[in-house]
Amino acid sequence: xxxKLVPENTAVDFVSMRLGAFIGSAIAVVAAIAAxxxxxxxxxxxxxxxxxxxxxxxDPVAIEDVRAAVSDLGFGSPTVQEFGDPQTVKVAIAEQDAxxxxxxxxxxxVQQAAAVAIQEALRATLGEDVEFESVEVVGPTVSGExxxxxxxxxxxxxxxxxxxxxxxxxxxxxxxxxxALVHDVVLTLxxxxxxxxxxxxxxxxxxxxxxxxxMNDTVVVFDRIRENLRKYKTxxxxxxxxxxxxxxxxxxxxTSVTTLLALVPLYLFGGEVLRGFTFAMIWGxxxxxxxxxFVAAPVLIAADPRGAFEPRKxxxxxxxxxx
Amino acid sequence: MLxxxxxxxxxxxATIVLGILFAVPNFTPRESWDAxxxxxxxxxxxxxxxxxxxxxxxxxxxxxxxxxxRLNNTAGDIxxxxxxxxxxxxxxxxxxxxxxxxxxxxxxxxxDAEAAVERLGRLFRPQIAAVSASVREAVVSREGAVVTVTQxxxxxxxxxxAAVSASxxxxxxRIDALGTREPTIVRQGIDRIVVEAPGDEDxxxxxxxxxxxGRLTFHEHDRTVPIDQALAGRVPPGSKVFEADEAAEPFILxxxxxxxxxxxxKSASSGLNTDGGGFQINFAFDSVGARRFARYTRENxxxxxxxxxxxxxxxxxxxxxxxxxxxxxxxxxxxxxxxERIAVLIQSGALPAPLQVINQRTIGPGLGADxxxxxxxxxxxxxxxxxxxxxxxxxxxxxxxxxxxxxxVMLLAGALSLLGATLTLPGIAGIVLTVGxxxxxxxxxxxxxxxxxxxGRGAVQAVETGYQKAFSAILDANITTxxxxxxxxxxxxxxxxxxxxxxxxxxITSVFTAYVLTRVFAGGFVLKARxxxxxx
Numbered sequence: 060x061x062x063k064l065v066p067e068n069t070a071v072d073f074v075s076m077r078l079g080a081f082i083g084s085a086i087a088v089v090a091a092i093a094a095x096x097x098x099x100x101x102x103x104x105x106x107x108x109x110x111x112x113x114x115x116x117x118d119p120v121a122i123e124d125v126r127a128a129v130s131d132l133g134f135g136s137p138t139v140q141e142f143g144d145p146q147t148v149k150v151a152i153a154e155q156d157a158x159x160x161x162x163x164x165x166x167x168x169v170q171q172a173a174a175v176a177i178q179e180a181l182r183a184t185l186g187e188d189v190e191f192e193s194v195e196v197v198g199p200t201v202s203g204e205x206x207x208x209x210x211x212x213x214x215x216x217x218x219x220x221x222x223x224x225x226x227x228x229x230x231x232x233x234x235x236x237x238x239a240l241v242h243d244v245v246l247t248l249x250x251x252x253x254x255x256x257x258x259x260x261x262x263x264x265x266x267x268x269x270x271x272x273x274m275n276d277t278v279v280v281f282d283r284i285r286e287n288l289r290k291y292k293t294x295x296x297x298x299x300x301x302x303x304x305x306x307x308x309x310x311x312x313x314t315s316v317t318t319l320l321a322l323v324p325l326y327l328f329g330g331e332v333l334r335g336f337t338f339a340m341i342w343g344x345x346x347x348x349x350x351x352x353f354v355a356a357p358v359l360i361a362a363d364p365r366g367a368f369e370p371r372k373x374x375x376x377x378x379x380x381x382x
Numbered sequence: 383m384l385x386x387x388x389x390x391x392x393x394x395x396a397t398i399v400l401g402i403l404f405a406v407p408n409f410t411p412r413e414s415w416d417a418x419x420x421x422x423x424x425x426x427x428x429x430x431x432x433x434x435x436x437x438x439x440x441x442x443x444x445x446x447x448x449x450x451x452r453l454n455n456t457a458g459d460i461x462x463x464x465x466x467x468x469x470x471x472x473x474x475x476x477x478x479x480x481x482x483x484x485x486x487x488x489x490x491x492x493x494d495a496e497a498a499v500e501r502l503g504r505l506f507r508p509q510i511a512a513v514s515a516s517v518r519e520a521v522v523s524r525e526g527a528v529v530t531v532t533q534x535x536x537x538x539x540x541x542x543x544a545a546v547s548a549s550x551x552x553x554x555x556r557i558d559a560l561g562t563r564e565p566t567i568v569r570q571g572i573d574r575i576v577v578e579a580p581g582d583e584d585x586x587x588x589x590x591x592x593x594x595x596g597r598l599t600f601h602e603h604d605r606t607v608p609i610d611q612a613l614a615g616r617v618p619p620g621s622k623v624f625e626a627d628e629a630a631e632p633f634i635l636x637x638x639x640x641x642x643x644x645x646x647x648k649s650a651s652s653g654l655n656t657d658g659g660g661f662q663i664n665f666a667f668d669s670v671g672a673r674r675f676a677r678y679t680r681e682n683x684x685x686x687x688x689x690x691x692x693x694x695x696x697x698x699x700x701x702x703x704x705x706x707x708x709x710x711x712x713x714x715x716x717x718x719x720x721x722e723r724i725a726v727l728i729q730s731g732a733l734p735a736p737l738q739v740i741n742q743r744t745i746g747p748g749l750g751a752d753x754x755x756x757x758x759x760x761x762x763x764x765x766x767x768x769x770x771x772x773x774x775x776x777x778x779x780x781x782x783x784x785x786x787x788x789x790x791v792m793l794l795a796g797a798l799s800l801l802g803a804t805l806t807l808p809g810i811a812g813i814v815l816t817v818g819x820x821x822x823x824x825x826x827x828x829x830x831x832x833x834x835x836x837x838g839r840g841a842v843q844a845v846e847t848g849y850q851k852a853f854s855a856i857l858d859a860n861i862t863t864x865x866x867x868x869x870x871x872x873x874x875x876x877x878x879x880x881x882x883x884x885x886x887x888x889x890i891t892s893v894f895t896a897y898v899l900t901r902v903f904a905g906g907f908v909l910k911a912r913x914x915x916x917x918x
Contacts, residue, residue: 061917062774067836115748167442167738174742175586192749194585196742201440212873219865227858261808264870264878268815268885271866275819275859279826282855310829313775314822320771321764321818325811328763330756332432332749333811340815 064316065309073304074297077357084242084354091249098252103259104195106209108154108202110174113193116185119145128184132176143331147192150177154199167198209263213244216270224274228281235359236277239350243273246346247339261336269343272318276311276351283307284359296363300356308352315348384846384905394902397894398789404796427798430806430880433754435747436580437588443549443573443735445542449483452541453533456520457485460531463505464498473498475529484532495527502531545735546573553577553737555730556591560722575737585744587723593737595692596727598644600675601636603686603698609635624688626695634695636688641678646671650728652721655713661721663712665728672708680704691724757810764814765791768821776828777917782903783824786895790820793891798884806880816888822859823896827852832918841916842908849901856897864889 104111114120125148126139134152142149155173157165174196181189197205217240224233247266251258283303291299319341326337386394404423407415416424431438457480464487466472473494478487489495499522506520517536522529550567553575557565565579579588604621612623612635622638650665667675678687679701688698689712697712716724768787773780794813798805831848839847867889870882908916 061777064775067832113749115746167740171589171739171742178586190746190748191744192746194742194744196739198740200442201741208873212869216866216869219869220862223862223865260878261881263873264808264881267866267870267873268863271863272819274862275822278858278862279855282858286851306833307829309832310825313825313829314819317768317771317821317825318815318818320767321814324763324767325760325814328756328759329811330753330807332753332807333756336808336811340811 063309065312067309069305069308070301071305071308072301073352073356074301074360077353077360080353081357084350087249088242088245091245091252094249094252095245098255100248100252100258101255103257103262104151104197104202105260106202106206106258108170108197108199109152110170110177110197111149111151111193111195112174112177112181112191113142113147113149114181114185115147115190115192117146117188120148120185122148124184125150125181128180129177132173132180134173134177137177150181152177154197154202167200170196170198205260209260212263213266213270216267217241217244220270220274224278224281227278228285231362232281232285232359234362235355235357236274236281238358239277239347239355240270240273242350242354243269243343243346247343250342251339256335256338259335261333262339265336265339265343268340269347272343273347273350276314276347277355279310280304280307280351280356281359284356296360300360304352304356311348311351315344318344383849384842384901384909386902386905391902394898398793398899401789401793401796401891404799405792408795408799423799425799425802427795427803427805429750429754430804430809431578431580431743431750432745432807433750433757433805434580435745435750436578437585437742437744439577439579439585439589439592439739440570440741441553441575441577441592441737442740443542443546443575443737445545445573445735448545448735449533449538449541450480453480453483453485456531456533459505460485460487460502463501470501471497473501483538484530486528486530489527489529492524492527495524495529498522498529499524502529506531542573542735546575548734549737550575552596552730552733553592556596556726557588559726559729560588560591574740581747585742587719589739589742591723591726593739594727595733595736596644596730597692597732598647598728599640599690600642601638601640601688601690602678602682603688604635604637605685607635609633624690624693624695626688626698628695631698634688634698636690636695640690641687642667642671642674644728644732646674647728650725652716652718652725658713660714661716661718662714663716663721663725663728664709665711665725666709669708672706675708675710676704676706680706691727696724753807757807757814761810761814761817765817768817772821772824776824778907779824779828779831779900779904779918782900783821783828783896785903786824786899787817787820789899790888790892790895791817793895794884794888797887797891801883801887803883804880805884808878809880809884812881812884812888816885816892819863820888820892820896823852823856823893824900826855826859827897827900828918831916835916835918841913844916845904845908849897849904853897856893860889860893 120141122139122141126137129137129139129150129152134155138149138151140149141147152173155169157169174194178191178194181191217237220240221233221237224236244266247269251262280303283306284300287299287303291302294302322337322341322344325333326341329337404425407424407426415422457478461478462468463470464473464475474490475487475498478485489498502522506518506522517540518534519537520531520533522531524530546569550569554567557567557577557579565577568576570576577588577592601624604618606618607616607621609623612621613633617623617635620638621635623633624636626632626634646668648666648668648671650663652661652663655662683701683703686698686700688695690696697714712724765787769784772783772787776783791813794816827848830852831844834844834847835841864886867882867886871879871886
């Protein structure tokens with residue numbers, strides 16, 4: 060007896076749920092945008108610049124002592140937190156401003172000097188045998204470039220997906236797909252703003268992967284809708300969409316399950332470095348699965364792709380063939 | 383389409399065997415594997431710095447400084463020419479201003495200006511004989527009595543490029559002299575240099591070695607004015623107050639023009655101070671330097687001179703006797719590491735362009751080892767979970783998917799080795815993700831077969847149609863993922879790029895294994911067994 064996570068021949072009426080789903084999604088998107096602008100993202104060193112140092116001691120680290128010692132250096136208020144285990148501490152400071160009128164080079168040198176000062180302070184507080192597990196120094200030149208590159212990459216990715224869907228399907232399909240995509244990206248940014256999870260370059264990589272994954276799910280549903288539109292010319296659009304979602308439901312669900320089967324161990328055992336990245340991925344898989352069923356398809360109904368198929372009526376021989 | 387010709391079967395099998403062959407070196411001890419004959423592939427996946435520990439340092443060469451130095455020299459040439467030092471009449475000028483890439487000056491009349499344009503034009507004509515002068519250094523133009531000398535863009539580009547190349551050479555010498563383990567030094571873009579040094583090298587020392595100018599000069603001591611008066615502002619022309627790293631004498635007044643410069647030093651090394659404690663730096667001059675140094679010390683016994691590194695006095699000894707051997711030593715309170723560093727700086731010569739560290743990422747070997755362990759555990763757990771899950775859902779077909787998944791990981795590892803790719807922690811995450819997503823194609827196919835079976839088709843036809851109809855969705859789904867990976871690669875700072883590479887290769891290998899390999903198994907099964915009903 061085989062395990063069937065989704066029963067055979069489901070006939071859930073997704074289309075009539077679309078108003079509810081729309082309201083739910085709209086609220087979530089508005090909340091995410093609000094969180095993005097009110098709370099802001101907790102940018103990591105890649106985008107914000109500055110210094111991040113992870114130090115490991117033999118004994119549990121007294122976080123408050125470290126905070127006091129680093130605060131005394133006068134680099135503004137440092138972030139000091141446990142990193143993975145009590146023996147390990149992560150210290151981060153924001154990008155330091157050079158004195159007024161300083162040149163760009165001095166601005167870079169100031170970050171370097173700050174990194175050295177913090178390492179000395181940590182040695183003084185935790186003892187000479189403290190090990191520096193990671194030292195990252197990002198100056199203003201590089202952080203500025205990474206911000207631009209990150210934003211550009213996400214925009215280009217979304218644009219290329221739009222073009223691809225347009226090319227493979229038809230523009231009304233790309234409206235639905237892109238709405239789902241933007242929905243996923245916005246909700247991911249929102250969850251990072253709400254929980255103030257560090258947002259670094261690897262999160263951009265995760266978002267790009269989510270873009271690909273969400274598209275992947277949407278495309279499978281759309282592919283079936285297109286096939287059924289040709290096959291059942293007399294059915295209403297709503298019925299065709301419903302039928303297509305139900306037919307692909309098992310696949311949509313199963314793929315999410317196998318992807319999560321691989322991702323959850325990575326979240327649990329992958330260590331502190333990958334945690335934010337894996338979190339983003341898991342969230343993206345869940346949101347992406349939801350959006351391909353509840354966002355992309357309903358938007359497609361609103362855009363009504365029927366017209367695109369009408370002029371090609373005389374093709375009964377091709378009805379059952381693959382698209 | 384369920385039938386495969388024998389040739390096709392061989393090709394498929396050969397691909398997988400090749401993948402395994404290229405993947406295997408990564409899982410075997412290096413020594414015993416390297417001893418095998420040369421036909422066996424030996425390239426391995428390189429571990430990224432985040433896995434093996436090490437420092438990534440991004441430097442920017444300040445080519446603007448080099449160009450403005452050149453422009454200052456050019457201004458000197460112009461002055462010399464117009465004052466008639468190279469022969470020719472003296473032309474009076476005023477208001478000489480040095481801008482970003484041009485020098486302008488006002489002559490007394492338009493006729494003078496015209497003459498100046500003519501003479502300066504000759505001065506900056508490209509010299510065919512000279513090796514590096516293939517481009518014209520500057521163009522001369524006139525507006526009324528004002529003459530402007532502008533560096534040509536080609537000259538600026540060539541000069542900047544040469545300065546960066548020479549800087550790379552200099553830091554390569556320095557790193558080699560330190561004996562750091564296999565560092566890679568790569569130029570990035572116009573003025574950037576990436577240095578990656580694996581292992582637990584002290585990153586602060588490495589940064590200092592990389593970014594110090596290393597300009598060594600010997601200066602004459604200026605005794606005409608006491609130091610406190612000089613500090614109060616009464617510095618004689620041609621002299622300058624230098625800082626010294628010494629509590630007893632923090633400042634010292636020296637003649638600004640050096641007696642001898644670092645390029646006249648032939649070799650330098652560190653060693654134990656032969657009298658007194660600490661370490662010292664031994665150096666030897668070339669013949670020009672040795673002659674100059676011998677004459678100077680002979681004529682100035684009892685006086686002082688100073689050895690200056692990057693405008694900081696490191697030693698200011700009194701000359702006891704004439705030093706004619708062409709070698710000398712710098713003593714001071716140096717630690718062994720410090721003495722070694724200074725010796726390397728002197729030996730390798732000054733950096734042609736100042737270098738600035740703009741990005742540093744250092745990972746300790748401990749964290750790297752933790753990451754490898756964490757990555758491996760998650761990979762194995764995720765892999766096993768998917769391997770168990772597939773047969774639970776799809777029975778016999780799930781096993782086919784499992785076989786494809788194993789082949790996929792082998793092909794992925796083989797491709798990464800073949801490309802000599804660098805495996806980073808996000809790269810491992812990419813493999814994990816590939817494992818989760820690779821079975822997607824099989825899920826698509828198997829679900830489609832189930833549908834066909836429900837519609838009452840026979841086993842063979844259901845399998846055949848399932849594969850056929852699922853193809854378009856599989857292709858679309860993988861192309862979208864590939865597009866993301868492609869963009870990520872170009873966004874790519876190191877670790878993210880590693881993720882993009884594994885994801886992109888994983889997409890390609892997974893389409894092959896999930897669509898082609900499972901079809902060989904599934905097709906073989908239904909065609910041979912001709913089951914009445916499929917357990918799916």
